[in-house]
Amino acid sequence: MLTHSRRNLITQRWLIALIMLIGLLGHSCVATKNEQGPTSLLQANAEEALQAEQFDRAEMLLERAMRVEPRNPENWHLMGRVRFGQHRYAQAVQFCLKSNSLVGKNATLGKQNWILIEKAYTAMGETQKAAEIRRNYLERP
Amino acid sequence: MPFTRWQSARRKWGLKLILLLAVVAGIYTLYLDQVIRTKFDGNRWALPAIVYARPLELYPGLPLTPAQLADELQLAGYRQEAKAVDGGGYDWEGNRLHLVTRDFHFPEGLEKSVDLTLSFAGNQLASLTLTATGELLSGIRLEPARIGSFLPQNHEDRVVLTREQLPELWVKTLLAVEDQHFYSHPGLDPLAIARAMWVNMRAGETVQGGSTLTQQLVKNLFLSNQRTFWRKVNEAVMALLLELHYDKDEILTAYANEIFLGQDGNRAIHGFGLASHFYFRRDLQDLAPEQIALLIGMVKGPSFYNPVTHPDRCTTRRKVVLDLMLSRGVIDEPTYQLAASTELANDTMPRSGFNRFPAFLDLVRRQLRQDYREEDLTSDGLKIFTTLDPQVQQRVEKELAATIAELEKRTSRPGLQGAVVISSREGAEILAVAGGRKPLQSGFNRALDARRSVGSLIKPAVYLAGLANGYTLACPVEDRSFTLDNPGGQPWTPRNYDRQEHGRVPLYEALAQSYNLATVKIGMDVGIDKVVQTVRDLGVDRDFPAYPSLLLGAAEMTPMEVTQMYQTMATGGFHLPQRAINSMLAADNTIIKRFGLEVEQRFAPELIYLLNTGLQLVVAEGTGQALADFLPPAHQVAAKTGTSDDLRDSWFAGFTGDKLAVVWLGQDDNKTTGLTGAGGALVVWGRIMQGLPTQPLELSEPAGIEWAHLDRQTLTVTNSLFFNKGKKLPFLSGTAYSKEPASTTAQAPPVSKKQGLVQKFLNWLN
Numbered sequence: 001m002l003t004h005s006r007r008n009l010i011t012q013r014w015l016i017a018l019i020m021l022i023g024l025l026g027h028s029c030v031a032t033k034n035e036q037g038p039t040s041l042l043q044a045n046a047e048e049a050l051q052a053e054q055f056d057r058a059e060m061l062l063e064r065a066m067r068v069e070p071r072n073p074e075n076w077h078l079m080g081r082v083r084f085g086q087h088r089y090a091q092a093v094q095f096c097l098k099s100n101s102l103v104g105k106n107a108t109l110g111k112q113n114w115i116l117i118e119k120a121y122t123a124m125g126e127t128q129k130a131a132e133i134r135r136n137y138l139e140r141p
Numbered sequence: 142m143p144f145t146r147w148q149s150a151r152r153k154w155g156l157k158l159i160l161l162l163a164v165v166a167g168i169y170t171l172y173l174d175q176v177i178r179t180k181f182d183g184n185r186w187a188l189p190a191i192v193y194a195r196p197l198e199l200y201p202g203l204p205l206t207p208a209q210l211a212d213e214l215q216l217a218g219y220r221q222e223a224k225a226v227d228g229g230g231y232d233w234e235g236n237r238l239h240l241v242t243r244d245f246h247f248p249e250g251l252e253k254s255v256d257l258t259l260s261f262a263g264n265q266l267a268s269l270t271l272t273a274t275g276e277l278l279s280g281i282r283l284e285p286a287r288i289g290s291f292l293p294q295n296h297e298d299r300v301v302l303t304r305e306q307l308p309e310l311w312v313k314t315l316l317a318v319e320d321q322h323f324y325s326h327p328g329l330d331p332l333a334i335a336r337a338m339w340v341n342m343r344a345g346e347t348v349q350g351g352s353t354l355t356q357q358l359v360k361n362l363f364l365s366n367q368r369t370f371w372r373k374v375n376e377a378v379m380a381l382l383l384e385l386h387y388d389k390d391e392i393l394t395a396y397a398n399e400i401f402l403g404q405d406g407n408r409a410i411h412g413f414g415l416a417s418h419f420y421f422r423r424d425l426q427d428l429a430p431e432q433i434a435l436l437i438g439m440v441k442g443p444s445f446y447n448p449v450t451h452p453d454r455c456t457t458r459r460k461v462v463l464d465l466m467l468s469r470g471v472i473d474e475p476t477y478q479l480a481a482s483t484e485l486a487n488d489t490m491p492r493s494g495f496n497r498f499p500a501f502l503d504l505v506r507r508q509l510r511q512d513y514r515e516e517d518l519t520s521d522g523l524k525i526f527t528t529l530d531p532q533v534q535q536r537v538e539k540e541l542a543a544t545i546a547e548l549e550k551r552t553s554r555p556g557l558q559g560a561v562v563i564s565s566r567e568g569a570e571i572l573a574v575a576g577g578r579k580p581l582q583s584g585f586n587r588a589l590d591a592r593r594s595v596g597s598l599i600k601p602a603v604y605l606a607g608l609a610n611g612y613t614l615a616c617p618v619e620d621r622s623f624t625l626d627n628p629g630g631q632p633w634t635p636r637n638y639d640r641q642e643h644g645r646v647p648l649y650e651a652l653a654q655s656y657n658l659a660t661v662k663i664g665m666d667v668g669i670d671k672v673v674q675t676v677r678d679l680g681v682d683r684d685f686p687a688y689p690s691l692l693l694g695a696a697e698m699t700p701m702e703v704t705q706m707y708q709t710m711a712t713g714g715f716h717l718p719q720r721a722i723n724s725m726l727a728a729d730n731t732i733i734k735r736f737g738l739e740v741e742q743r744f745a746p747e748l749i750y751l752l753n754t755g756l757q758l759v760v761a762e763g764t765g766q767a768l769a770d771f772l773p774p775a776h777q778v779a780a781k782t783g784t785s786d787d788l789r790d791s792w793f794a795g796f797t798g799d800k801l802a803v804v805w806l807g808q809d810d811n812k813t814t815g816l817t818g819a820g821g822a823l824v825v826w827g828r829i830m831q832g833l834p835t836q837p838l839e840l841s842e843p844a845g846i847e848w849a850h851l852d853r854q855t856l857t858v859t860n861s862l863f864f865n866k867g868k869k870l871p872f873l874s875g876t877a878y879s880k881e882p883a884s885t886t887a888q889a890p891p892v893s894k895k896q897g898l899v900q901k902f903l904n905w906l907n
Binding site: 039066098 | 195200201202203248249279280282430565566568570712713714715723724732735736737739740741742746798799841842878
């Protein structure tokens with residue numbers, strides 16, 4: 001038995017598919033509004049701090065960003081980079097795994113996470129794991 | 142001559158005696174000198190640690206009503222004014238809020254005061270602009286509310302000011318009222334003493350004191366309140382010594398910080414810096430003449446002239462001080478007229494946010510005690526930045542108390558108690574803690590200390606162990622009565638809550654309906670030790686006796702431990718240690734400790750995805766259905782009810798898109814409550830969440846998931862392009878069509894198996 005809300009959802013999805021089809025046929029595409037999230041400024045500042053190797057500062061900025069947007073995978077990835085900069089490689093891996101669990105369809109960010117994970121394993125001297133990551137996630141066409 | 146000899150002997154002994162007395166007096170003076178210098182050269186005051194709530198991050202789109210913001214501002218010590226000018230003031234212009242923040246030292250550094258205008262759209266913050274330039278801001282944070290302090294043993298609290306922070310008007314008024322010759326006398330003022338004696342003699346009682354500020358400071362710092370001759374002598378000697386070693390400004394500053402100015406519960410308000418915050422919500426520098434007059438008037442008797450309890454006396458005293466200010470040229474006539482005509486009630490409204498949340502402060506203190514000694518916490522002026530969300534905490538306190546009172550009436554069983562823990566779903570930051578139904582009672586903190594049977598709250602761990610060992614959400618499980626041999630004890634025959642058997646049921650239904658028989662079957666099949674290990678991996682890292690009764694929640698946990706267990710589910714399988722503190726600053730604002738985020742993946746995201754889908758079904762169609770009375774089904778909350786034997790404990794644990802909450806209800810003496818998890822704790826949970834801004838729970842689907850349909854009648858799984866029947870359920874890729882559990886040998890879930898694009902699209906449509 002489908003619940004009422006579930007049925008609504010399915011109808012909605014069929015409608016969306018139909019609209020997209022019409023859009024495709026008309027050689028137009030649905031424009032996505034490129035909105036900046038409430039944490040984009042904090043992320044930008046954290047990025048600056050990372051570049052300047054001010055890892056503690058970057059960490060505090062990102063914790064603020066995560067309090068506002070806790071499920072933004074970019075924040076978790078940046079925290080992975082902070083931990084990498086702090087030479088806490090095992091934690092860098094974990095933050096990237098967390099980022100990947102939220103990354104959805106953002107393949108670019110997903111790949112960046114695997115790249116950092118591979119680097120972290122290499123830095124820890126776990127060459128086998130690093131090679132595994134390369135084989136499974138980075139060298140595939 | 143005998144007489145002369147006797148006289149000379151007497152003189153000799155007299156001289157010796159005087160010499161001896163002089164030596165004793167000298168030694169005693171040296172001793173007093175030592176006492177003074179030790180106090181003045183070292184840390185003069187034990188400064189309490191200040192505990193702050195989380196700072197409120199403001200950004201366009203934030204769910205926040207004007208009333209909620211006003212409440213936050215009040216708690217953070219802001220003043221509502223006709224027109225805000227100085228830091229810490231705000232005013233309303235229709236639906237727009239004009240606000241001037243204060244300078245504040247965050248762990249990241251000093252943030253300067255800004256003048257802001259906020260506009261609202263419905264229940265959301267719509268925009269943030271700098272008032273002067275109209276520049277739009279993407280976000281800003283308010284300085285956090287001061288929610289408590291860890292006071293030194295003497296319970297003295299103070300905000301220490303420097304000489305530069307003492308406004309000239311305050312200095313002039315103080316000297317005019319208390320010590321006109323402060324800058325010229327050597328610590329004692331013979332003229333003032335003579336005048337006071339004359340006035341007192343004429344009046345027949347003590348109406349005027351002749352003490353200098355230095356004497357008053359000495360009395361406050363070193364001596365008792367007794368009016369004895371020796372105390373007076375000590376006071377005079379020490380005042381002279383103090384003036385010998387320290388300059389006038391240093392003595393004046395010490396006076397400003399030492400003097401007692403009121404009592405707030407067990408907290409003694411010392412110094413003008415704190416008194417100014419306490420009575421006026423302003424820095425001393427920002428006080429108006431009549432406010433300065435009021436505080437200085439209170440020196441004579443802080444309780445007697447208390448503006449809240451004795452407004453009439455206080456007004457009269459303020460008038461005396463204002464008259465002196467005028468007659469001694471401190472203020473001019475127009476200023477005097479304005480000050481004297483200002484109502485007292487408008488500017489005095491102390492509202493203490495101090496130690497308002499004892500259960501949360503208890504948690505903070507326990508976390509700190511692991512690393513710090515008690516005296517460091519109560520004397521070094523530490524600043525502790527915590528994760529407490531005052532909005533959530535206040536909601537929790539209100540709803541817990543009100544709902545418990547209602548439930549007691551309904552069940553006619555008085556003495557019901559409760560505890561609540563709320564944390565942020567992804568960050569594991571503790572937002573609120575209630576340790577009992579009376580939030581201000583600081584005794585037994587049930588959230589941290591009440592270890593109670595968790596009942597069915599344990600079941601997610603059993604099902605997670607099952608899913609990790611070959612079970613799927615669609616696996617048929619036998620919910621039929623059976624008896625287990627119990628080596629060394631009575632045979633055990635578990636029963637369902639409704640005393641019925643439900644036959645062959647799919648696994649998700651056994652979880653959603655909380656069937657005991659099916660649960661024990663799964664747990665025994667997987668192995669109790671694996672279930673125990675799952676509980677530990679979820680974050681409750683201690684030993685539990687591996688008896689079959691553990692599968693139905695005989696294990697005892699505190700609400701905080703349950704929160705940790707469910708946190709790992711809420712985060713998608715990542716373990717994050719729960720945090721109540723973010724960072725600590727020393728008195729000079731340098732960071733001395735950070736409690737950073739730590740993450741550890743404990744479970745494959747796919748397994749947690751299946752489990753959480755099951756927990757959503759608990760609310761959608763199982764034992765948690767009553768939650769629909771409080772939150773719309775679109776919130777898709779994942780939760781579990783829990784009830785222990787004989788209805789002794791009523792539990793509800795679950796999470797929305799942004800918050801995790803655990804509620805426990807029970808009697809302290811472990812008697813029955815007459816409540817199930819759904820009939821008691823769920824109601825508290827629902828009412829708390831209903832009034833908070835919460836986000837719907839959207840689970841992120843990992844790559845290794847496929848979808849199929851379960852026909853409830855035949856318990857078969859199908860997935861055709863167009864003619865699907867039954868409930869759509871997620872499976873680990875490649876496991877949807879296995880009819881029976883794939884035995885207890887665990888198969889690691891495939892992590893990155895990709896579905897075809899067409900199949901994904903069709904799944905999405907269905």
